[in-house]
Amino acid sequence: MRRIICLFIGLSLSASAIADTLYTNMKGYTLTSPAGEQAVLQQFSTMLVENGKIQAIGGNALAERFTDTEQTVDMQGKTVLPGLTDAHGHIQSLGTSLLQVDLRDTDSVSAAVKKVHAYAGEQPEMEWITGRGWNQEQWQQKVFPSAAHLDEVVNDRPVWLMRVDAHAGWANSEALRxxxxxxxxxxxxGGEIVRDEQGNPTGVLVDNAMQLVEDVIPEPSLQQQRAAYELAFEHLIKLGITSVHDAGINADEISVYKGLHNQGRMPLRVYGMIAATEPKLAQLLAEGPYESVDQKLTIRSVKIYADGALGSRGAALLEDYSDDHGNHGLMVTSEEKIRDLYELIIPHGFQINTHAIGDRANRVVLDNLAEVYNELGGRNLRNRIEHAQIVHPDDLKRFNQLNLVASMQPTHATSDKNMAEDRLGAARMEGAYAWQTLLDQGTVIAAGSDFPVELANPFYGLHAAVTRQDRNDMPAGGWYAEEKMSLQQALRSFTIDAAYSAWQEKSLGSLEPGKWADFIVVEQDPFAVDASDIWRTQVEQTYVAGERVY
Structure with a gap:
């Protein structure tokens, strides 16, 4: 339901109250509390902000009452939305990828090699040539590349190129050496070295085998790490993202974040998930959750990888891959280790966010959480399954039974649509990318992009959620269109429901009194345009805690 609020909604304010800023003449939209299916979409034209927080939203009556403000801003009829949250991204990887060779749009192995050759020529002093984004499923011949392809253009320096999903890597011979x-x-x-018929490594490494190369790549300096973060921050706020759930950070990255925050160099909010592979995990858990006073930096969850990804056939499946008989995928973390981690984490009160893409991995997570809940509790921690892409239909209802949040990325469906049926067969698509099925049963979905696996633009995600189509309007009518979200549901998943998934719905995720004034101004009203054009929405301004950061 959408309606203009004629009477203002706000904190208790006297008639003579003076606010920092009164924003008028806008077309504002926000979901209102509580999060989940009870949230209501409301529209407003006036917003009162003081000390970085929303004091009231309303209509003309609010504007007329608070004429004595420090500043009044006429929004000239522009559309205002809550700042958008990406509930699953990788900030340092994004910043690093913006400095590397980008192979996302290549349509053949030769096109990818050509871009590597050009990049290497532009970077003669670089010891390692690194890049990201290749996807053999988008190439004319849908097969993995080889070291020999790269050796033709770069053989004097090591080359390491991550697949778009970061679950496989492509090396030249010097990198293998x-x-x-x-x-x-x-x-x-939990890893695979892809080999030729003679048993020789081809140059492609899957999941845990990637570490063999990554262990010998020189670590970036602290200065380089900070530069990558700041480049990513700048990229994200321009897209209207005011909060990111950073999915898997180590102790050094936590230190970088704290340093950037202390120096006032974080223009957006970060909800950090500690990587379960961090050697100091037990120590960090014992120190307890961390949250800065301004809520710019929060660390109270742990990220675990259960399996790999579907595109590289590393997602753990209950049955064989339809296009690779005998292959069930990979459990990146063994079931025994997953259970040990759950038993370690839950007593400290940290949220558990487990990456699970295949139906076997999802079942392993569900089974082990159920058992650990019975022994230790933890049902109230709002634990999450990250991706939840391929779930056996019998297991979908268990998300509610176990009080789990489904952290899902809409553009994964529109990117995977060209290969998912090949990997799974039609029968297993029933529980795949099942957004509406989960929503109908009351499960909260926290939406994101998994950047830089996908592009970070949240309007691409909103578009994919509503249409189940790519940005070329394919396929006609939408891919498994019965699982589409409504625009209201999609916006909810990028705002108040994403905040709920981080225990932040009382202070973030909507433009309600008492919450931080995180909002964006966009050049078109997504509720007034055709759904096929939502992805074209451009962000004109981004505000965090009432401060314009873009």
Whole structure:
């Protein structure tokens, strides 16, 4: 339901109250508390902000009452939305990727190699040539590339290129040599060294095997890390993202965040998930959750990888891959280790966010959480399954039974639509990317992009959620269109429901009195345009705590 609020909604304010800023003449939209299916979409034309927080929203009556303000801003009829939250992204990886060779739009292995060759020529002093974004499913021949392809253009320096999903990497021969990978190298548990018919490594490494190369790549300096973060921050706020749930950060990255925050160099909010692979995990848990006074930095969750990704056939499935018989995918973290981690984390009161893409991985997570809840509790922690892409239909209802949030990325569906049925077969699509099924049963969905796996633009995600189409309007009518979200549901998943998934719905996620004034101004009203054009929405201004940051 949408309606103009004629009487203002706000905190108790005297007739003579003076506010920092009164914003008038806007077309404002916000979901109102509580989060989840009870949230209501409301429209307003006036907003009162003081000390970085919303004091009231309303219509003309509010504007007429508070004429004595420090500043009045005429929004000239522009559309205002709550700042958008990306509930699953990788900030340092985004910043780093913006400095690397970008292979996202290549349509063949030769096109990818050509871009690497050009980039290497532009960076003669760079010791390692690194990049990201290749996807063999978008190439004319849908097969993995090889080291030989790269050796033709760069053979004097190591080359390492991550697949778009970051669950496979492509190395040249020099990178393999430096990593000590040859015919006799044994792949680590949860990883695969792709080999040719003679058993020689081809140059592609999947999941945990990627670490063999990444361990020999020089670590970026602290200055380089900070530069990557700040580049990512700038990129995100221009897209209207005011909060990010950073999915898997180590102790060093936590220190970088704290340093940036203390120096006032964080223009957006970060909800950090500690990587379960962090050697100091137990120590960090014992120190307890961390939240800065201004809520710019919060750390109270742990990110665990259960399996790999569908595109690289690393997602753990209950049955064989339809296009690779005998392959069930990979459990990146063993079931025993997952159980141990749950038993370690829950007593400290940290939220558990487990990456699970395949139906086997999702079932492993669900089974182990159910057992640990019975032994230790933890049902009230708003634990999350990150991605929840392929879920056995019998398991979907267990999200509610276990009080889980589904942290899902709408553009994954529109990116995967060209290969998902090949990987799974039609029968297993029933529980795949099942947004509306989960919403209908009352499950909260926290939406994001998984950037830089996908582009970070949240309006691409809103568009994909509502249409189940790519930005070329394909397929006609939408891919498994019965799982579409309404625009109200989609906006909810990027705002108040995303805030709920981080225990922040009382202070973030909507433009309600007492909450931080995180909002954006956009050049078109997404509720007034055709759904196919939502992705074209441009952000004109971004505000965090009432301060214009873009």
């Amino acid at each position: 430096r990593a000590g990978i040859d015919k006799d190298t044994v792949a680590p548990e």
